[in-house]
Amino acid sequence: xxxxxxxxxxxxxxxxxxxxAAMGSLHGYGIARRIEQVSGEEVLLNQGTIYASxxxxxxxxxxxxxxxxxxxxxxxxxxxxxxAGRKQLTKDAAYWQRLTGVMGRVLAMSPSAGEK
Amino acid sequence: MAALQxxxxxxxxxxxxxxxxxxxxxxxxxxxxxxxEDNLRRGMSPQEARRQxxxxxxxxxxxxxxxxxxxxxxxxxxxxxxxxxxxRTLRRDRAFTIVAVLILALGIGAxxxxxxxxxxxxxxxxxxxxxxxxxxxxxxxxxxxxSCRTYSADATEEFRxxxxxxxxxxxxxxxxxxxxxxxxxxxxxxxxxGLLVMQNFFQTLGVQPAxxxxxxxxxALQHSRPTVLLTHAFWKRQFAANPNIVGQAVDFDNTQVTxxxxxxxxxxxxxxxxxxxxxxxxxxxxxxDFEHDGNDLALxxxxxxxxxxxxxxxxxxxxxxxxxxxxxxxxxxGDYTASLFTLKDYVSGKLRRSLIVLWCAVGxxxxxxxxxxxxxxxxxxxxxxxxxxMRSALGAGRGRLVRQLLTESLxxxxxxxxxxxxIAFAAITWLAxxxxxxxxxxxxIQIDAAALAWTLLIAITAAIVFGIAPGLRMSGGNLQxxxxxxxxxxxxxxKHDRLRSILVISEVALAxxxxxxxxxxxxxxxxxxxxxxxxxxxRAAAITVDYDGNADGAKRNAIWQEIVTRxxxxxxxxxxxxxxxxxxxxxxSWGISVKGQAYPKDFLQGTFVYIVSPGYLKSIGMRLVAGxxxxxxxGPKDQKVVIINQTVANKLWPGLDxxxxxxxxxxxxxxxxxxxxxxxxxxAETAAGWQMYLPVSQQGPEGANLVVRxxxxxxxLAPAVMSTLRQINPNQPxxxxxxxxxxVDHAVSPRRFFVLLVGIFxxxxxxxxxxxxxxxxxxxxxxxxxxxGIRMALGSSQLRVQLGVIWKTFRLALLGMAFGVVAAxxxxxxxxxxxxxxxxxxxxxxxxxxxxxxxxxxxxxxIPARRASKVNPMIALRNN
Numbered sequence: 001x002x003x004x005x006x007x008x009x010x011x012x013x014x015x016x017x018x019x020x021a022a023m024g025s026l027h028g029y030g031i032a033r034r035i036e037q038v039s040g041e042e043v044l045l046n047q048g049t050i051y052a053s054x055x056x057x058x059x060x061x062x063x064x065x066x067x068x069x070x071x072x073x074x075x076x077x078x079x080x081x082x083x084a085g086r087k088q089l090t091k092d093a094a095y096w097q098r099l100t101g102v103m104g105r106v107l108a109m110s111p112s113a114g115e116k
Numbered sequence: 117m118a119a120l121q122x123x124x125x126x127x128x129x130x131x132x133x134x135x136x137x138x139x140x141x142x143x144x145x146x147x148x149x150x151x152x153e154d155n156l157r158r159g160m161s162p163q164e165a166r167r168q169x170x171x172x173x174x175x176x177x178x179x180x181x182x183x184x185x186x187x188x189x190x191x192x193x194x195x196x197x198x199x200x201x202x203x204r205t206l207r208r209d210r211a212f213t214i215v216a217v218l219i220l221a222l223g224i225g226a227x228x229x230x231x232x233x234x235x236x237x238x239x240x241x242x243x244x245x246x247x248x249x250x251x252x253x254x255x256x257x258x259x260x261x262x263s264c265r266t267y268s269a270d271a272t273e274e275f276r277x278x279x280x281x282x283x284x285x286x287x288x289x290x291x292x293x294x295x296x297x298x299x300x301x302x303x304x305x306x307x308x309x310g311l312l313v314m315q316n317f318f319q320t321l322g323v324q325p326a327x328x329x330x331x332x333x334x335x336a337l338q339h340s341r342p343t344v345l346l347t348h349a350f351w352k353r354q355f356a357a358n359p360n361i362v363g364q365a366v367d368f369d370n371t372q373v374t375x376x377x378x379x380x381x382x383x384x385x386x387x388x389x390x391x392x393x394x395x396x397x398x399x400x401x402x403x404x405d406f407e408h409d410g411n412d413l414a415l416x417x418x419x420x421x422x423x424x425x426x427x428x429x430x431x432x433x434x435x436x437x438x439x440x441x442x443x444x445x446x447x448x449x450g451d452y453t454a455s456l457f458t459l460k461d462y463v464s465g466k467l468r469r470s471l472i473v474l475w476c477a478v479g480x481x482x483x484x485x486x487x488x489x490x491x492x493x494x495x496x497x498x499x500x501x502x503x504x505x506m507r508s509a510l511g512a513g514r515g516r517l518v519r520q521l522l523t524e525s526l527x528x529x530x531x532x533x534x535x536x537x538x539i540a541f542a543a544i545t546w547l548a549x550x551x552x553x554x555x556x557x558x559x560x561i562q563i564d565a566a567a568l569a570w571t572l573l574i575a576i577t578a579a580i581v582f583g584i585a586p587g588l589r590m591s592g593g594n595l596q597x598x599x600x601x602x603x604x605x606x607x608x609x610x611k612h613d614r615l616r617s618i619l620v621i622s623e624v625a626l627a628x629x630x631x632x633x634x635x636x637x638x639x640x641x642x643x644x645x646x647x648x649x650x651x652x653x654x655r656a657a658a659i660t661v662d663y664d665g666n667a668d669g670a671k672r673n674a675i676w677q678e679i680v681t682r683x684x685x686x687x688x689x690x691x692x693x694x695x696x697x698x699x700x701x702x703x704x705s706w707g708i709s710v711k712g713q714a715y716p717k718d719f720l721q722g723t724f725v726y727i728v729s730p731g732y733l734k735s736i737g738m739r740l741v742a743g744x745x746x747x748x749x750x751g752p753k754d755q756k757v758v759i760i761n762q763t764v765a766n767k768l769w770p771g772l773d774x775x776x777x778x779x780x781x782x783x784x785x786x787x788x789x790x791x792x793x794x795x796x797x798x799x800a801e802t803a804a805g806w807q808m809y810l811p812v813s814q815q816g817p818e819g820a821n822l823v824v825r826x827x828x829x830x831x832x833l834a835p836a837v838m839s840t841l842r843q844i845n846p847n848q849p850x851x852x853x854x855x856x857x858x859x860v861d862h863a864v865s866p867r868r869f870f871v872l873l874v875g876i877f878x879x880x881x882x883x884x885x886x887x888x889x890x891x892x893x894x895x896x897x898x899x900x901x902x903x904x905g906i907r908m909a910l911g912s913s914q915l916r917v918q919l920g921v922i923w924k925t926f927r928l929a930l931l932g933m934a935f936g937v938v939a940a941x942x943x944x945x946x947x948x949x950x951x952x953x954x955x956x957x958x959x960x961x962x963x964x965x966x967x968x969x970x971x972x973x974x975x976x977x978x979i980p981a982r983r984a985s986k987v988n989p990m991i992a993l994r995n996n
Contacts, residue, residue, distance in 0.1 A: 028143060029150040047147065047172050048179025051140065052186040059125035059187070060118040072153065076146050077139070084118070 012045075012053045014096060017089040020063060020081045027076040028054060054079060062088050130188045140183055144176050194516075198523040206527065209496070213528070216492055219887075220532025222880060223485030224574060225539035228563065230478040230873070231570045232544055234471050236561040237464045243382055243560065245322035246418075250459035251282075251428060253415040255452070260722025260805055261798055262290045263705035266411040269403045271439040271450055272314075275415075278435055281428035283420050286320040287413035288313040288389070289401055293702050293819045295660040297397070298849040299354065300367040305849035306354065307660065308368065309394060310344070311385065312401040318345075318379070320418050328362035328377025335376075336400040342373040343400060348381040350396040373399070384559055388463055389414075392554040392862055408442055416459065429456045463556045470870050473947055477633065477877045480626050482578060484884045487623045489528070489582035491888050494616050495895050497590045504590050518587045525583025526576070533575035537563070552858075553865045589615070613896060620888045621932040627878075627885035628936020628969055629943050634871075634878035635961040636944055636954055641871040643953035644864055650761075650795030650804065651699055652737025656856040657830035658698060661820040661841060662848045669752030673813035676729045677748050678844055679822060684731075686836045688828040693732025696817035697725075699797050700859040704818070708760065708808050710768050711778040711785055723764065723806035724797050725782065727817035733759070733792060733809065735823040736856065743775035743790030746811040756786035756814050761807040765791045781808055782815065799863055801952055823856065830855050870950075882969065885932075886976040893925050894980040904984050905992025914985035921984050925977025926970075933966055 019034050020026060026034065031054075032047040057063045062085030068078045081089070129136050148169050155165035173179065184190075206213040241247045258264035267275075267287070276285045288311055295307035315336035318325070326348060335343045346354075346361070355361050365372040379398070386393040406412060419428055432454040441450040457465065464471075504517055512520075541563055547553075548561050663675050676694050683692040697703055705722030709715060726732075730747050733740060741762065750757050758781045765774045774788045794804035822841075826833055834853040841848040861868075897904070904917055944956035954961070 027146070027150070029147040032147075033154075046174025046179070047151075048144070048174045048176060049182065051143065051179055051183040055183055055187045056122070059122040059129075061121050062118070070150070074146060074149065075142075076150070077143050088118070 012049065013057060014089075014092050016050065016053050016057060017062065017081065017085060017092065020079060021086065021089055025066075025068075025078045025080040027070060027078050029076075031079070057085070060088075061085075126187065126189055130192060133188065136187060137180075137184070140180055144173075144180060148173060148176070194519070195523070198520050199527065201520065202524045202527045205524070212492065212496060216489055216528050217531045217535060219485055219488055219884065220529055220578065221535035221539060223482045224529070224533050224536030224571065224578070225543070226478050226536075226877060226880065227482055227574055228536060228540035228567055228571050229543045229547075230474055232540070232561055232563060232567050233547070233555075233558075234475050235564070235566055235570075236557050237467055237555065238471050239566075240557075242388060242460055242463065242557075247460060248458060249283075249419040249421075250321065251417045251419060251425065252457050252459050252462035253285075253417060253432065253454045254457070254462070256455040257453075260705035261703035261724060262414075263411050263703075264722050265414065266290045267413050267415055267439075267452065268411050268441045268450070269401075269406040269409070269413065270443045271411075271441060271452060272413050272415060273403060274439050274443075275435060279417075279428075279431060281419060281423045281431045282417040284316055284320045285415060285417040286314045286317045287401070287415045288317060289406075289412055290414040291412055291702060291704055291818065292395075293660070293697075293821075294393070295849065295851045296819060297368045298662060298847065300370060300847070305662070305847050307849040307851040308350075308396045310368070310397045310399055311395045313398050314401050314403075314413070317398070317416075320416065322418075323379065323383050325377035326380040327359075328375070330377060331400045336402055338402055338404045340402075342368075342371055343376045344368070344373045345398045346375060346378045347383070347385070347396055347398075348379055349394075351378045354396075368397075382560075387557050387559045388459075391556045391558070392551060392865070394551065408444070410441065415454075425456055425458060429454075432456060467555065467866070470866070470950055473633075473950060474870060474873055477630060477874050480630055481877050481880055481884075482574060484623055484626045484630075484881050486578050486582040487619050487626070488884045488888050489525075489578075490585050491616055491619045491623075491891055493525070493582065493586035494589065494619070495891060497586045498895075501590065517590070521587035521590060522579065522583050525579040525587070529575045529579035529582075532578075533571050537568075537571060540567075552862060553869050554862055555866055555869065585615070613892075613899075616892050616895070617928060620885075620892050620928050621935065623885045623888045624929055624932020624969065624973070625936035625939060627881035628933050628965070629940045630874075630878040630881040631965040631969060632936075632940035632962060633943055633947060634874045635965045636947065636951055636956065636958060637871050637874050639958060639961050640950070640952040640954045641864075641867050644800050644867060647796065647800045649699070649800060649860065650738060650793050651856075653856040653860045655827060656736055656823055656825045657833070657853050658821045658823045658856055659834075659837060659841075659853045660849075660851040661694065661822045662845055662851075663820060664845075669813045669815075672817075673748065673751065673811075675844075676812050676820070679841065680729055680731055682840050682844065683822065683824060683837055686833070686840060688826050688833060689837075690825045690827070691731050691735045692822060692824045693735040694729040694812065694820050694822050695732045695736070696727045696812075696819050696821065698821050698823070698856070698859060699736070699795050700799070700863045703797055705806075706782040706808075708758070708764060708768070708779055708781045708806065711780045721767075721806045723781075723808050726807070726809045727812055727815045728809050729812050732823060735825045737825065738795060739793040741791050741793055742773065743788070745790060746809070748813075750811045750813060752813050754814075756781075756784055757789045757811060758786040759790040759792055759809040760788055761792050761794050761804065763794050763804055764806045764808060767806070781810065786810070786814075800860065801867075867952075882972055885969075886972045889925060889928060889973050889976040890979060892928070893921060893977050894983070896924070897921060897980045897984045900984075901987055901992045904987045905989040908987060909989040909993065917987070918978075918981045918985045921981035922974065922977050925973060925981070929970055929973035929977075933969060936969075937962065937966070 015035050016031055019031050019038075023030070023034060028050055029047070032045060032050045035043060036045060054063070054065075058065055058079075062082055063079050064082050065077050065079050067075060070076045148166075151169035151172065152162075152165045155168050156162065160168065170176070242250065244250060253267075254265045272285065272287055276282075279285065292309065292311050294309050297308040297310040298305035299308050315331045315333055318330045323330075325345070328345075330345065331343060334340055344366070351357060351361060361375050362377060363374065365374050367373070385395045385398075401413070417428075419425070436452040436454040437450075439450050439452050440446055441448045507517065508514075544561055544563060548559055550558065661679060663672070663679075667675060680692050680694060683689060703724050706725045707720060708723045709720055728746070730745055733745055740759075742765075743759070746757055746759065758779055760768075760774060760779070768774065768779070769777060774791060777788050779786055779788055792807075792809070795807060796802070796804055797807060798805070822837075824830075824833065824837060830853045837853060838848070838850070908914075908917065940962070941957065948956045
């Protein structure tokens with residue numbers, strides 16, 4: 001698995017929020033796996049870093065945590081999006097879309113375009 | 117919102133670390149279990165499944181650490197860690213900690229005290245609303261005492277009406293002596309100091325009564341109902357804080373006076389207007405009563421909004437020369453001038469320089485303390501070099517090590533500041549109750565918020581100043597070298613040695629500056645004490661005497677004669693005499709000139725007047741240089757007589773014998789019967805003015821002070837004197853019998869105060885510098901034990917070893933003193949105006965202080981030198 005993407009600052013939080021929005025309640029391992037799968041194994045993710053992101057989001061009140069039981073009958077901490085989290089996700093996603101749009105246009109600039 | 121929530125959550129989780137850690141632990145374990153299970157399902161071997169799970173997780177320890185940092189307050193964690201570690205190390209190094217904290221406490225405590233004094237007197241506004249608008253009006257270049265600084269009732273009234281600069285102008289009667297009233301009706305009459313103030317006095321200052329009301333305009337009219345305002349202290353003391361006092365009548369001097377109000381506890385007339393004086397009650401100054409009495413009002417005004425001091429001064433310059441002394445006698449010319457000062461400037465302006473010097477001195481002390489602490493820490497650094505090298509080797513960054521060291525410095529200075537606050541609190545409480553120190557506002561001194569902020573500031577600054585050098589040195593050392601360094605006798609000590617020597621040299625230099633400054637001030641103070649005051653304060657005491665104020669000259673003469681004769685009959689009394697005013701206290705001035713002679717303008721000066729009984733001059737210890745004392749037989753109908761001082765004699769009759777000549781004294785012809793040596797009437801430090809002494813039978817005195825000269829202490833004599841006075845006059849109030857020395861002490865108290873403080877600081881500086889020298893020399897002896905051992909084994913004598921160490925000490929001290937003398941010469945020029953009869957380059961002081969410093973340095977060096985010479989070569993060589 002060479003040549004994987006390094007995560008930009010702050011992007012992990014957004015990924016976690018989106019994952020929870022899409023999947024509902026999920027435990028840490030589940031979120032990490034899900035992000036890896038969706039990214040097509042392209043993201044270089046130390047799964048452990050997810051926990052710093054989770055506690056940060058939790059302290060901001062965007063996700064809530066609760067101990068529960070997983071499919072294979074294990075006790076695990078499940079995270080879910082709060083209402084504030086959902087609002088934040090809409091905001092952050094829109095921002096991200098705009099940013100990538102701008103980045104796309106800037107990077108699409110051809111060398112001759114500026115020389116009129 | 118989310119950020120705030122996060123911050124609160126971080127604080128919360130800081131306090132529930134165990135719970136969160138346990139949850140995280142469980143979560144991570146659970147995560148790994150799930151991953152392993154997944155991997156097993158994919159067909160990996162159990163070993164491989166676990167390895168892959170851990171690999172993907174990426175280091176559980178880091179992940180947990182990362183989460184903890186995100187979750188809690190990592191800087192606080194580190195701080196607490198550093199604190200715990202600091203307290204542990206300091207507890208282990210108890211001797212060092214105690215010495216360091218004590219030194220810091222003394223330095224910081226002294227700084228808090230001086231800051232509080234400076235803050236109280238110089239920085240804090242006066243305790244009145246809009247104090248910057250309050251202005252004191254006083255004569256330009258006054259040539260005599262209070263009489264030349266005051267204005268007549270008519271002039272005041274005219275100025276009040278004509279000026280456009282002031283919202284209002286008010287004044288108080290400037291010639292009130294202590295215990296001028298007696299409170300009757302409660303058994304023994306109680307002596308009371310009452311001050312006459314213009315009706316609008318408190319309104320102009322902006323003082324609101326604590327109870328009742330202020331004076332009404334009609335209460336300042338002639339023949340109005342007598343009223344009085346009580347000070348808070350007097351109300352509490354004399355009337356047991358009776359809440360119903362307002363409206364009641366009290367008996368002052370057999371007159372029923374209605375109490376209209378009680379002033380607030382925050383108003384202390386003496387502390388603002390007349391340091392050291394205490395006033396008990398205020399009564400209205402009735403303008404009409406004083407219209408022919410000349411100058412007696414000290415004026416204060418409140419500027420209108422938007423008027424500057426300069427504008428008011430310009431207007432005053434126009435108005436004052438035109439004012440009349442007495443409207444019914446327009447032919448008397450007032451020749452008034454007015455110089456305007458803000459009240460604050462008037463109260464504390466003269467002290468500014470002294471206070472700033474004091475502030476600088478105490479700043480120097482703090483600097484010496486810091487240098488000393490730096491030195492102590494460097495000595496410790498040598499011992500702790502390995503500890504820090506080890507921590508550094510284990511991965512602590514330089515910043516982390518400096519932070520640890522700064523934490524130590526802060527803990528030390530924090531402890532020092534706390535102890536210093538305690539010391540300062542005690543000192544300030546003591547100062548606040550020193551009524552005998554004639555410094556304004558001192559009674560209101562306290563450790564307030566500003567002082568606390570100042571404490572915090574200097575504690576932190578000090579910690580950084582003394583902590584940074586050792587901190588950088590310690591954390592910046594070469595790792596390898598430090599780990600290899602066996603501690604004793606190794607080469608790295610040399611660098612330490614040099615830095616520490618530089619510190620000691622600067623300490624000695626600073627101490628030198630302080631010592632020379634203190635020496636010069638002390639010498640000035642001794643010079644002031646040595647001044648020939650013109651009277652003998654020792655063995656004399658005075659008491660305020662009550663007598664029938666309405667008696668005419670003959671009757672008064674008889675009463676005073678009876679008092680003097682009967683008091684002189686008391687066993688142990690040498691002489692007794694009465695004067696209405698005493699030297700170095702209240703004064704007033706009249707005029708004197710040669711009868712019939714015209715003088716150029718400004719030749720004559722206001723002449724201090726003392727109305728005295730025969731025997732007074734002898735009792736107070738004045739010297740009659742020609743002629744005779746007045747006698748009881750100089751009656752009201754006889755030829756008026758006057759005694760003048762030498763200054764008047766030299767000015768009015770230069771080269772002639774004035775005795776027997778005629779003068780015009782206080783507007784009446786009088787024959788000069790005697791000449792006395794000059795008396796320092798206003799202060800020990802200024803030259804004597806013109807003075808004259810008139811007999812009680814021929815002039816109206818303002819009160820009476822009985823002066824008794826005796827070998828016996830005043831307290832022994834007091835009962836007999838008091839009972840004699842009571843026999844003569846049952847209404848004699850229980851006034852205090854005070855030593856005349858008290859007047860002198862009071863007059864020189866500001867200088868004594870400054871000398872005492874600067875002296876204490878200099879002593880402190882000396883001790884600290886000697887400690888510094890001792891520390892460095894002692895450390896170098898310890899380090900060189902082996903070397904000394906070898907030298908002694910090779911035949912060096914004990915004396916040679918001792919001399920070697922002492923020479924090293926002396927070299928440090930000499931260098932320090934060389935720098936110190938240069939700095940001291942510059943400093944001495946700055947304080948030149950504070951000196952009295954002493955040159956800023958006074959060689960005696962310089963030599964004495966340098967000798968003192970050398971002697972202390974040598975003692976500090978001798979102790980380790982002795983130890984060095986006692987080194988046993990065998991043991992020293994076997995060691996290590």
